[in-house]
Amino acid sequence: MSDRNISASSKQNSQLKVYADLVQLYPENEAYIGQYAELLLDDGQLATATEILRHLHKLLLKKGDKGKADKLARRFPQIGRIKESGDQSQEDITSLLPSSMQNRLWLKLHQKRVQEGRHLFRRGEVEDTLYLVCEGELAEFVRGATGKHVLLNLVHTGDVIGEANLLTPGPHKTDVVANKNSIVAKLPRNKMTAALNNTPALKAALQHKADIRRITGLISSCPLLENVPLDMRQHMAKESFIRQYPAGTTIHKSGEKLNYVDLVIRGEACFQLQNNESIKELKSLVPGSLVGDTAVIQGGGCPADMVALSALAIVHISSDAFKTVVEAYPPLRNALFSNAAKQRAQLMSKLNEFQTQQI
Numbered sequence: 001m002s003d004r005n006i007s008a009s010s011k012q013n014s015q016l017k018v019y020a021d022l023v024q025l026y027p028e029n030e031a032y033i034g035q036y037a038e039l040l041l042d043d044g045q046l047a048t049a050t051e052i053l054r055h056l057h058k059l060l061l062k063k064g065d066k067g068k069a070d071k072l073a074r075r076f077p078q079i080g081r082i083k084e085s086g087d088q089s090q091e092d093i094t095s096l097l098p099s100s101m102q103n104r105l106w107l108k109l110h111q112k113r114v115q116e117g118r119h120l121f122r123r124g125e126v127e128d129t130l131y132l133v134c135e136g137e138l139a140e141f142v143r144g145a146t147g148k149h150v151l152l153n154l155v156h157t158g159d160v161i162g163e164a165n166l167l168t169p170g171p172h173k174t175d176v177v178a179n180k181n182s183i184v185a186k187l188p189r190n191k192m193t194a195a196l197n198n199t200p201a202l203k204a205a206l207q208h209k210a211d212i213r214r215i216t217g218l219i220s221s222c223p224l225l226e227n228v229p230l231d232m233r234q235h236m237a238k239e240s241f242i243r244q245y246p247a248g249t250t251i252h253k254s255g256e257k258l259n260y261v262d263l264v265i266r267g268e269a270c271f272q273l274q275n276n277e278s279i280k281e282l283k284s285l286v287p288g289s290l291v292g293d294t295a296v297i298q299g300g301g302c303p304a305d306m307v308a309l310s311a312l313a314i315v316h317i318s319s320d321a322f323k324t325v326v327e328a329y330p331p332l333r334n335a336l337f338s339n340a341a342k343q344r345a346q347l348m349s350k351l352n353e354f355q356t357q358q359i
Contacts, residue, residue, distance in 0.1 A: 015039055023052070028059060046330040051229075054079045054328070079328060093209065094132070094158055096202040097187075098195045107134060107185045114138075114178040120161070121172050128169035128189050130162045130206075136182025140213075141175045145223040145288055149175065151230050152217050164210040166192055167203075174217065215240050218265050218315050222288050224339060225263075228332055232325045239321035245312040252302040258292040260316040267312035271304035271347070282347055284309075294340040296323050297333060303347060 019036035026032055033056045040049035053072065057079050060069035073079055100106050111134060114120050120138060121127060133155050140153035140161065152174060155161045161176055166189065196203040216237040219225050225233065242265070245251060251269060252258065264285050271282040282304050285291065291306060296319055326333050 013043075016043060027055075030056065030059065033059070050076075050079060050328065050330060093160055093202065093205045096199055096205060097132075098191065098199075101132075101185075101187060101191070101195075107132070110185045110187070111183050112186060114182045114184060116178050116180050116182075118178055120176040120178065120184065123173060123175050124171050126169070126171050127162065128165050130160055130166040130187040130189075130192055132160050132185040132187055133157050134183045134185055137179040138182060138184075139177050139179045141177070142173070142217040142220050144226040145221055146226075148226075150220045150226045152220055153213055154179070154230070160187075160206075160209075163206040164214065167207060167210055212237050215242065215315060218242075219263065219317070221265075222263055222290065224290060224293070224332070224335055228325060228329055232329055236317050236321050236325055239318035240315050242313060242315055245308045245314065247308050247310045247312070249308045249312070250305060251308060251312070251314070252291070252306040254304045255301040257301050258295050259319055261290060261292040261296060261319060261322045262306075263315040263317060264289045264291070265313050265315055267308065267310045269306055269308045269312055272307050273304055283343070290339075292319065293322070293336050294343070295319070297326060297336050298340065303343075 016036075016039050019032060019039055022029070022032040023036050033052060037049050037052040037056065040046075040052060053076050057069050057072055060066075060072065094102070114136070120131065123143065135157055137157070138155040138161060139151060140155060141149040142152045144150040153161075155176070165172060196206075212234070216234050219233050219236055219240070225236075245267075247267075251262070264287050266287060269285040269289075271285070273280045273282055285306070291302070294303075295301060326336065
């Protein structure tokens with residue numbers, strides 16, 4: 001590298017540090033944020049730049065300057081396309097609770113404090129209680145594919161947690177920890193059961209919340225998706241559904257256009273090749289496997305017949321929602337390209353092996 005290039009690089013790094021500090025000191029200064037994002041883009045730090053630009057986009061919307069926000073989103077299509085992750089059913093749920101549970105005195109009598117960093121409940125504990133967050137904030141974590149804890153949900157004041165275990169009692173599948181000193185109200189199961197029976201809308205709202213959180217958890221347990229920002233995983237979850245398939249079902253035919261990205265969550269499937277009345281298994285698809293992600297970034301259809309080898313459960317993620325996230329989060333796109341190359345190499349190796357056997 002020439003002295004001139006070294007000097008330019010040093011100057012660029014110096015400017016990046018200056019603007020990083022300025023944005024930290026003045027997090028709502030549009031000019032500083034915009035200049036910092038431009039410097040990050042020039043330096044090739046696309047992922048960080050995207051996060052900064054999305055922060056600027058949210059700031060503009062918060063200030064009511066929709067025109068500037070729209071202009072920014074048009075200039076940088078990787079931002080501004082993910083809806084806010086706030087749960088739209090939160091307000092409905094709190095207003096649907098029995099009037100006695102909305103009474104301040106009643107809530108005070110049923111409250112408990114959770115210190116910052118302490119668990120409200122742990123994965124594996126058996127409970128059937130619904131909690132209402134009165135003050136503070138809770139963080140919900142699920143165990144990812146590598147065993148590390150992945151943020152699944154932020155539960156703010158006025159929101160509830162534990163709805164899945166209220167509706168279907170059993171062990172908790174997640175850990176919930178206080179992000180800050182918090183106060184929660186424990187809503188007794190007997191009173192909640194009566195409320196669910198008397199207010200179908202409350203039961204429907206809680207079920208919807210439980211379904212979205214469950215799908216977000218399943219998406220978060222996928223090795224390729226666990227590092228995607230929380231709001232983007234929630235965006236995909238809201239555009240997804242779960243479907244069961246019996247063993248022997250052909251899920252997709254070779255070359256078929258895929259409208260969804262399939263995430264295998266239970267059971268086993270495989271890609272099959274039928275040739276001269278014989279069937280060869282090209283690749284096994286186990287829980288955590290994605291099918292259709294390559295079509296989103298490179299086009300094309302299903303690489304081979306996809307068949308369920310056992311009872312199968314799949315999360316079908318809308319291709320449009322998946323593509324939106326890929327465009328908004330460059331590290332995912334890079335990981336998918338790398339994974340696609342690996343999968344293609346495995347399929348070609350298997351095909352060559354079959355051809356050698358036939359000779």
